[in-house]
Amino acid sequence: xxxxxxxxxxxxxxxxxxxxxxxxxxxxxxxxxxxxxxxxxxxxxxxxxxxxxxxxxxxxxxxxxxxxxxxxxxxxxxxxxxxxxxxxxxxxxxxxxxxxxxxxxxxxxxxxxxxxxxxxxxxxxxxxxxxxxxxxxxxxxxxxxxxxxxxxxxxxxxxxxxxxxxxxxxxxxxxxxxxxxxxxxxxxxxxxxxxxxxxxxxxxxxxxxxxxxxxxxxxxxxxxxxxxxxxxxxxxxxxxxxxxxxxxxxxxxxxxxxxxxxxxxxxxxxxxxxxxxxxxxxxxxxxxxx
Amino acid sequence: xxxxxxxxxxxxxxxxxxxxxxxxxxxxxxxxxxxxxxxxxxxxxxxxxxxxxxxxxxxxxxxxxxxxxxxxxxxxxxxxxxxxxxxxxxxxxxxxxxxxxxxxxxxxxxxxxxxxxxxxxxxxxxxxxxxxxxxxxxxxxxxxxxxxxxxxxxxxxxxxxxxxxxxxxxxxxxxxxxxxxxxxxxxxxxxxxxxxxxxxxxxxxxxxxxxxxxxxxxxxxxxxxxxxxxxxxxxxxxxxxxxxxxxxxxxxxxxxxxxxxxxxxxxxxxxxxxxxxxxxxxxxxxxxxxxxxxxxxxxxxxxxxxxxxxxxxxxxxxxxxxxxxxxxxxxxxxxxxxxxxxxxxxxxxxxxxxxxxxxxxxxxxxxxxxxxxxxxxxxxxxxxxxxxxxxxxxxxxxxxxxxxxxxxxxxxxxxxxxxxxxxxxxxxxxxxxxxxxxxxxxxxxxxxxxxxxxxxxxxxxxxxxxxxxxxxxxxxxxxxxxxxxxxxxxxxxxxxxxxxxxxxxxxxxxxxxxxxxxxxxxxxxxxxxxxx
Numbered sequence: 001x002x003x004x005x006x007x008x009x010x011x012x013x014x015x016x017x018x019x020x021x022x023x024x025x026x027x028x029x030x031x032x033x034x035x036x037x038x039x040x041x042x043x044x045x046x047x048x049x050x051x052x053x054x055x056x057x058x059x060x061x062x063x064x065x066x067x068x069x070x071x072x073x074x075x076x077x078x079x080x081x082x083x084x085x086x087x088x089x090x091x092x093x094x095x096x097x098x099x100x101x102x103x104x105x106x107x108x109x110x111x112x113x114x115x116x117x118x119x120x121x122x123x124x125x126x127x128x129x130x131x132x133x134x135x136x137x138x139x140x141x142x143x144x145x146x147x148x149x150x151x152x153x154x155x156x157x158x159x160x161x162x163x164x165x166x167x168x169x170x171x172x173x174x175x176x177x178x179x180x181x182x183x184x185x186x187x188x189x190x191x192x193x194x195x196x197x198x199x200x201x202x203x204x205x206x207x208x209x210x211x212x213x214x215x216x217x218x219x220x221x222x223x224x225x226x227x228x229x230x231x232x233x234x235x236x237x238x239x240x241x242x243x244x245x246x247x248x249x250x251x252x253x254x255x256x257x258x259x260x261x262x263x264x265x266x267x268x269x270x271x272x273x274x275x276x277x278x279x280x281x282x283x284x285x286x287x288x289x290x
Numbered sequence: 291x292x293x294x295x296x297x298x299x300x301x302x303x304x305x306x307x308x309x310x311x312x313x314x315x316x317x318x319x320x321x322x323x324x325x326x327x328x329x330x331x332x333x334x335x336x337x338x339x340x341x342x343x344x345x346x347x348x349x350x351x352x353x354x355x356x357x358x359x360x361x362x363x364x365x366x367x368x369x370x371x372x373x374x375x376x377x378x379x380x381x382x383x384x385x386x387x388x389x390x391x392x393x394x395x396x397x398x399x400x401x402x403x404x405x406x407x408x409x410x411x412x413x414x415x416x417x418x419x420x421x422x423x424x425x426x427x428x429x430x431x432x433x434x435x436x437x438x439x440x441x442x443x444x445x446x447x448x449x450x451x452x453x454x455x456x457x458x459x460x461x462x463x464x465x466x467x468x469x470x471x472x473x474x475x476x477x478x479x480x481x482x483x484x485x486x487x488x489x490x491x492x493x494x495x496x497x498x499x500x501x502x503x504x505x506x507x508x509x510x511x512x513x514x515x516x517x518x519x520x521x522x523x524x525x526x527x528x529x530x531x532x533x534x535x536x537x538x539x540x541x542x543x544x545x546x547x548x549x550x551x552x553x554x555x556x557x558x559x560x561x562x563x564x565x566x567x568x569x570x571x572x573x574x575x576x577x578x579x580x581x582x583x584x585x586x587x588x589x590x591x592x593x594x595x596x597x598x599x600x601x602x603x604x605x606x607x608x609x610x611x612x613x614x615x616x617x618x619x620x621x622x623x624x625x626x627x628x629x630x631x632x633x634x635x636x637x638x639x640x641x642x643x644x645x646x647x648x649x650x651x652x653x654x655x656x657x658x659x660x661x662x663x664x665x666x667x668x669x670x671x672x673x674x675x676x677x678x679x680x681x682x683x684x685x686x687x688x689x690x691x692x693x694x695x696x697x698x699x700x701x702x703x704x705x706x707x708x709x710x711x712x713x714x715x716x717x718x719x720x721x722x723x724x725x726x727x728x729x730x731x732x733x734x735x736x737x738x739x740x741x742x743x744x745x746x747x748x749x750x751x752x753x754x755x756x757x758x759x760x761x762x763x764x765x766x767x768x769x770x771x772x773x774x775x776x777x778x779x780x781x782x783x784x785x786x787x788x789x790x791x792x793x794x795x796x797x798x799x800x801x802x803x804x805x806x807x808x809x810x811x812x813x814x815x816x817x818x819x820x821x822x
Binding site: 253 | 558678702
């Protein structure tokens with residue numbers, strides 16, 4: 001008598017979660033669409049004989065024409081709209097993903113340290129977070145871009161600076177409860193230092209929350225970047241980003257909606273995809289919360 | 291965008307409050323005029339901004355008034371010019387009063403000029419009286435050599451007479467002397483009591499024009515009400531005038547179309563063709579005395595090289611820029627002063643006769659001679675205002691510099707006030723400059739470029755000063771114009787500014803507004819308008 005055929009195949013938590021995620025059709029479709037857009041943004045412009053900053057003054061304000069080289073026409077300066085939108089997407093997506101990763105790393109470490117150590121240090125660290133929460137966002141961004149002298153780096157710093165706070169608070173709550181668990185006591189009894197415990201026990205145990213939250217952070221960062229560029233304090237002309245493309249599109253909204261639709265459509269699609277993926281991840285990682 | 295939305299909200303809220311507070315404020319009595327960006331100053335002796343100038347011309351009255359092309363009697367009912375053209379005598383009307391009932395006397399006009407000239411006031415307009423026209427003794431006051439009016443060539447021998455003495459005769463003088471923009475009177479008691487802050491305090495400010503200042507709401511509007519004490523109040527037909535701030539021309543047009551405005555400050559470029567086709571009578575495009583030029587910051591190292599300045603100046607394809615990119619109805623300009631006077635033999639920069647291809651080739655050589663190339667591109671910023679036209683022109687020029695020379699130019703639009711402040715702070719590489727003239731002729735622009743008149747350019751040119759001195763001593767109109775042409779050539783040969791274009795004024799004017807005359811310098815005082 002052998003019962004091996006009846007015993008469940010051992011599966012890790014992660015593969016169970018991934019299995020659940022794969023069943024979410026909307027999320028899987030979003031991944032396909034998002035991958036296509038990312039590939040188009042990063043590889044697409046190489047197929048054109050010009051860049052988005054090359055102006056052709058003999059081809060100003062061309063309309064949509066799929067038979068010509070300018071598929072979606074050109075803008076007021078004779079620059080190809082599609083290539084500019086793709087190049088703008090590079091900037092927006094890079095800032096979005098990098099910003100979310102950096103904000104998550106800072107937030108996780110800060111929250112884990114604060115929650116694990118506790119006591120007075122925890123109180124001081126969390127009050128600091130609350131003080132930073134209190135700053136009006138746009139004013140903070142303007143001040144930071146003055147401090148860094150403008151440009152992409154300043155924008156990136158400003159976005160990260162304001163977005164690491166929420167992951168820090170979430171992780172801190174998790175770390176607080178983890179700090180009292182037996183395996184942490186055991187690790188401490190075994191002679192591990194606080195730093196080692198945070199890195200090997202606390203942070204890995206908060207990961208599923210962090211992944212879910214970071215996936216929601218990405219669209220937030222992209223939206224922030226576009227919003228700031230729309231207001232003119234983000235990415236500056238002639239460099240394109242979805243924000244400043246949409247901004248120049250709104251000026252011509254009533255006469256030539258094409259200039260607005262392409263970048264705005266791309267932005268909206270990416271934001272929808274990212275939100276569906278984040279939803280899927282949350283459902284998969286936290287089945288109790290469904 | 292935020293500011294615009296805010297201002298609409300604030301504006302409608304206030305309008306609502308006013309409607310409840312006083313029935314007299316009903317919308318139908320009010321002429322709503324757009325002024326684009328916020329006024330930079332409400333101080334009539336300091337303001338140098340054309341948009342604010344239209345508010346102040348309603349609130350203050352000079353010795354004369356302008357309407358369309360005409361010079362009309364204002365506070366002065368008549369004036370005489372002496373044989374030699376050096377002495378102007380203005381005879382004031384009887385019974386003129388300030389808005390608080392104080393009598394308005396000739397000395398108030400002298401005090402107004404004194405306040406403009408005294409260095410403590412910080413006015414940018416003092417150069418009018420030393421360069422554009424030369425009032426005896428004005429230079430001493432500006433330089434701080436004299437602190438009272440004893441040496442000034444503007445005097446009030448009695449309460450009803452103003453006498454102005456000039457160093458040199460000037461054919462264009464009536465366009466400067468006496469207008470509310472250049473020579474408003476001063477109500478000394480209120481300014482002495484409360485300082486310059488009185489000009490933004492509607493409860494305390496004392497004016498003498500056809501309208502009283504009722505409300506000043508920053509980033510929103512200025513409300514004016516008909517002045518019952520104005521000498522010609524019987525002929526002022528519109529009871530209230532409200533000047534609205536709308537930063538963005540498209541939003542301003544929407545407000546116009548929604549009936550919130552009767553006169554706009556601008557027309558969005560993208561919609562001009564459509565509007566001209568559908569409502570041609572409401573689109574008022576006038577060739578204005580308004581030049582656009584790009585100034586190079588001579589204090590910054592790259593621009594000290596004339597090769598680079600010249601390369602940047604000639605690498606701009608002005609025909610393409612204005613005709614196909616900006617499309618705002620502006621005329622490309624290859625001289626500085628634009629030649630508004632048909633008798634003026636306008637000089638142009640040397641490369642104007644070349645084709646753009648030849649200019650580009652020469653620009654590339656000069657750029658290389660200045661030590662720049664593909665491996666070492668010039669990196670600069672351009673400072674335009676946030677107005678759509680100005681931003682688009684700057685972006686077009688940045689692209690041309692990129693295409694022809696490989697320059698990395700970043701466009702950083704600023705709000706009008708910040709843009710003006712930045713000019714004097716010198717925090718720019720290339721400044722998208724413009725100058726609105728007071729009359730059609732070269733002499734409205736050229737004196738401003740004298741290093742002694744406008745220090746902001748940091749230009750050192752005794753030759754130009756000398757040539758301008760020669761010109762201003764000429765009494766014969768043609769000889770004067772010829773001498774001015776010599777001076778302008780010196781300016782162009784130094785390439786300290788790149789002339790770009792002459793821009794028109796573009797306004798939407800509602801059919802309800804009557805009496806709107808074409809005016810090259812943009813004088814449209816509300817007192818001459820009617821509202822149906």
